Amino acid sequence: xxxxxxxxxxxxxxxxxxxxxxxxxxxxxxxxxxxxxxxxxxxxxxxxxxxxxxxxxxxxxxxxxxxxxxxxxxxxxxxxxxxxxxxxxxxxxxxxxxxxxxxxxxxxxxxxxxxxxxxxxxxxxxxxxxxxxxxxxxxxxxxxxxxxxxxxxxxxxxxxxxxxxxxxxxxxxxxxxxxxxxxxxxxxxxxxxxxxxxxxxxxxxxxxxxxxxxxxxxxxxxxxxxxxxxxxxxxxxxxxxxxxxxxxxxxxxxxxxxxxxxxxxxxxxxxxxxxxxxxxxxxxxxxxxxxxxxxxxxxxxxxxxxxxxxxxxxxxxxxxxxxxxxxxxxxxxxxxxxxxxxxxxxxxxxxxxxxxxxxxxxxxxxxxxxxxxxxxxxxxxxxxxxxxxxxxxxxxxxxxxxxxxxxxxxxxxxxxxxxxxxxxxxxxxxxxxxxxxxxxxxxxxxxxxxxxxxxxxxxxxxxxxxxxxxxxxxxxxxxxxxxxxxxxxxxxxxxxxxxxxxxxxxxxx
Numbered sequence: 490x491x492x493x494x495x496x497x498x499x500x501x502x503x504x505x506x507x508x509x510x511x512x513x514x515x516x517x518x519x520x521x522x523x524x525x526x527x528x529x530x531x532x533x534x535x536x537x538x539x540x541x542x543x544x545x546x547x548x549x550x551x552x553x554x555x556x557x558x559x560x561x562x563x564x565x566x567x568x569x570x571x572x573x574x575x576x577x578x579x580x581x582x583x584x585x586x587x588x589x590x591x592x593x594x595x596x597x598x599x600x601x602x603x604x605x606x607x608x609x610x611x612x613x614x615x616x617x618x619x620x621x622x623x624x625x626x627x628x629x630x631x632x633x634x635x636x637x638x639x640x641x642x643x644x645x646x647x648x649x650x651x652x653x654x655x656x657x658x659x660x661x662x663x664x665x666x667x668x669x670x671x672x673x674x675x676x677x678x679x680x681x682x683x684x685x686x687x688x689x690x691x692x693x694x695x696x697x698x699x700x701x702x703x704x705x706x707x708x709x710x711x712x713x714x715x716x717x718x719x720x721x722x723x724x725x726x727x728x729x730x731x732x733x734x735x736x737x738x739x740x741x742x743x744x745x746x747x748x749x750x751x752x753x754x755x756x757x758x759x760x761x762x763x764x765x766x767x768x769x770x771x772x773x774x775x776x777x778x779x780x781x782x783x784x785x786x787x788x789x790x791x792x793x794x795x796x797x798x799x800x801x802x803x804x805x806x807x808x809x810x811x812x813x814x815x816x817x818x819x820x821x822x823x824x825x826x827x828x829x830x831x832x833x834x835x836x837x838x839x840x841x842x843x844x845x846x847x848x849x850x851x852x853x854x855x856x857x858x859x860x861x862x863x864x865x866x867x868x869x870x871x872x873x874x875x876x877x878x879x880x881x882x883x884x885x886x887x888x889x890x891x892x893x894x895x896x897x898x899x900x901x902x903x904x905x906x907x908x909x910x911x912x913x914x915x916x917x918x919x920x921x922x923x924x925x926x927x928x929x930x931x932x933x934x935x936x937x938x939x940x941x942x943x944x945x946x947x948x949x950x951x952x953x954x955x956x957x958x959x960x961x962x963x964x965x966x967x968x969x970x971x972x973x974x975x976x977x978x979x980x981x982x983x984x985x986x987x988x989x990x991x992x993x994x995x996x997x998x
Contacts, residue, residue: 501644508609508642526615526638529555531578532586536628544622552620554630556588557638560612569593570605574614583677589629590616597632611641659986660994675988678797679976685796686770689789695746695772700735709733711946712755728754736773737922738957740965745775761984762914764992768972775963779905779921782966783882786909786917787817797979806912806981809878821885822869830872838865858942862887877910892932892948894920911978919968926958
């Protein structure tokens with residue numbers, strides 16, 4: 490590493506050392522980290538209420554305020570100084586509240602002004618005073634008192650460039666949120682998406698529930714779980730990969746419309762679309778089917794877009810225009826394969842040998858325990874998925890790759906299932922639920938065989954879930970929606986790490 494690369498670290502260490510010396514002096518004076526300042530006004534509200542008043546009108550009102558926030562700008566000019574404070578009083582929009590403060594020997598006092606001169610960018614101040622406007626029309630507090638509430642020991646990033654290194658932004662989200670308004674807006678939009686989901690679901694008569702996050706048997710999805718150990722019970726547990734089997738137990742119990750906004754954990758690879766810990770919304774409804782669930786999923790996403798995007802339903806995502814306002818397309822897997830892979834046009838898409846040969850020519854490896862259903866899905870993922878930019882419900886999934894979905898009445902080798910793709914990303918997955926306990930037990934046995942053959946993502950046999958089905962699960966439809974991916978779409982974020990406050994990272998070393 491060159492000397493130039495060492496310099497920023499050396500500079501930061503020097504700044505931190507200087508600030509620690511200041512803190513030591515403040516401690517000796519007994520004036521550190523007070524907790525008795527009363528903030529009475531948010532800066533965003535002050536700007537909204539008084540920002541449009543002209544200078545004479547504002548001064549005539551003599552409005553007394555009490556504000557607190559982080560110092561992000563500072564200008565010292567002899568007997569008077571200016572600074573800009575920032576707070577989070579407009580959290581709903583993600584836009585920081587800001588106000589200028591004016592410190593003078595005459596009004597604030599010479600001693601207080603002298604102390605202020607030694608405070609640093611990033612320090613958190615409490616200020617009381619009178620509102621006025623400068624000759625340039627900037628709303629300002631003429632400080633009658635100014636106090637140091639929190640001493641910042643680390644410097645903020647340089648103001649014109651902010652925090653631009655993506656890895657540092659994800660690792661130090663607290664700094665990212667201080668200096669990058671775009672980050673604050675993303676997480677304000679995320680909150681609106683979650684709020685919209687709750688409003689839609691409760692408006693449809695669903696009950697929000699909570700189910701266990703530690704499972705004795707991982708189930709509800711094909712995924713590799715995280716393991717943990719319960720000391721008191723001396724038993725191995727798994728962090729949930731999906732809440733599905735518990736939610737369907739509730740439907741058995743008579744809770745006919747339930748949903749859960751839940752954290753799931755999957756011990757798999759990481760990418761711009763995958764984080765080992767992620768948020769899903771899962772919903773189950775008795776006496777409905779997959780077609781109802783597609784319609785509901787479409788409403789949920791459209792409502793969330795309107796809430797998070799100020800009513801807009803036509804979005805620009807990474808340069809692509811995506812219309813969420815029009816009805817979502819519906820496309821069967823075989824039709825998608827033939828549409829995007831002309832060489833498959835004359836193939837028998839249920840012939841394992843032909844599918845394996847086609848995948849081999851495309852450089853995709855297969856295993857002997859995979860049937861035609863698994864290979865057909867692999868071919869779809871290889872040739873068609875990347876083209877599904879506009880919202881598209883993909884249907885007609887093989888039963889082999891859908892161990893929890895109900896078989897199609899007309900074709901038992903298929904299931905009544907959909908996956909929703911937008912910008913080539915899977916956003917949702919749903920189906921008419923399998924409520925035949927004997928069929929479900931047989932499919933669990935097939936999954937167990939695959940696990941024994943080395944498939945780490947295959948499901949376990951869940952005897953208690955089979956017992957629940959034997960009490961009788963009514964005809965039911967269910968679906969899961971990826972909240973993180975939906976927020977990515979609605980905020981034009983290229984990576985899932987951009988929409989998770991604290992994404993998982995490698996050790997900092």
